[in-house]
Amino acid sequence: MAPSFLAMKAGAASGASEAAQALLESDLRELGLAARKLANHAIVLGGGLGFGRHFLKWLAFIAAVYLLVLDKTNWKTNMLTGLLVPYIFFTLPGVLFSLVRGEVGAWIAFVVVILRLFFPRHFPDWLELPGSLILLTVVAPSLFAEHFRNDLVGVFICLAIGCYLLQEHIRVSGGFREAFRKANGVSNTIGIVLLFVYPVWVLVLWLL
Numbered sequence: 001m002a003p004s005f006l007a008m009k010a011g012a013a014s015g016a017s018e019a020a021q022a023l024l025e026s027d028l029r030e031l032g033l034a035a036r037k038l039a040n041h042a043i044v045l046g047g048g049l050g051f052g053r054h055f056l057k058w059l060a061f062i063a064a065v066y067l068l069v070l071d072k073t074n075w076k077t078n079m080l081t082g083l084l085v086p087y088i089f090f091t092l093p094g095v096l097f098s099l100v101r102g103e104v105g106a107w108i109a110f111v112v113v114i115l116r117l118f119f120p121r122h123f124p125d126w127l128e129l130p131g132s133l134i135l136l137t138v139v140a141p142s143l144f145a146e147h148f149r150n151d152l153v154g155v156f157i158c159l160a161i162g163c164y165l166l167q168e169h170i171r172v173s174g175g176f177r178e179a180f181r182k183a184n185g186v187s188n189t190i191g192i193v194l195l196f197v198y199p200v201w202v203l204v205l206w207l208l
Contacts (some may be wrong), residue, residue, distance in 0.1 A: 053205065054093075056197045060158070061091040063194035067165075068129060070188060083161045085133045089144075090154040091198055092137070100137045101145065109138045152206065155199045162195035 064087050071081040092100070099105065112131040115123050137145075148154045169192055170176050 053198075053201060056201045057091055058093055060195055060198035061088060061093060063191045063197075064088045064091060067188070067191045067195075070191070071129070081165075082129060082132075083164065085129055085136060087158055087161045087195065088133055089136055089140070090149055090158050092149075097137065097145075097149075100134060105134055105138045109134050152202075155202045159196070159199040159203075162192065162199065165195065166192050 064084050067081070068084045068088070071084070100108075109131075112127070112134060115127075116131070148157075169188060173189075
């Protein structure tokens with residue numbers, strides 16, 4: 001009886017492992033198909049490689065800001081959403097970056113610091129991450145602000161942040177499919193997936 005029981009137990013464990021592997025492979029295929037469709041649509045909408053890059057950068061920036069807003073409203077999660085701050089820093093379009101990096105951003109950063117130092121009780125929680133973004137943009141060394149932002153270093157940082165947030169969101173949701181099935185998780189999943197459009201597109205252009 002003992003050998004038969006052990007064989008049945010081993011067989012059940014092996015079957016569960018194979019089912020989990022098959023589910024993971026299915027999720028990866030679906031994610032790859034979605035990425036290919038997104039790339040095709042980007043090419044059509046972009047009308048050109050250069051324009052497509054700027055368009056996708058704006059799209060990724062808007063998606064990151066959207067997720068940042070959700071983090072302070074109805075997106076209850078323990079993920080390290082503070083990583084969206086450096087992501088926005090590296091994808092901030094040039095016009096907005098120059099504005100924040102200049103005198104306007106310096107005054108905003110000054111006001112944020114004053115409020116945080118002397119009126120901490122009246123400093124709203126929702127202003128914490130946006131204030132950190134302003135400060136980061138204003139005080140960032142030229143190595144980050146002028147070189148890494150327009151280099152593959154910034155692209156890989158954005159890609160790493162997107163990968164972390166996606167895998168954490170899938171884990172919390174209970175799987176790739178569940179992340180798209182839950183009514184309150186679909187918009188979050190789409191927002192996280194859109195974080196990949198810019199870094200992946202830049203890498204594709206670099207490899208061409």
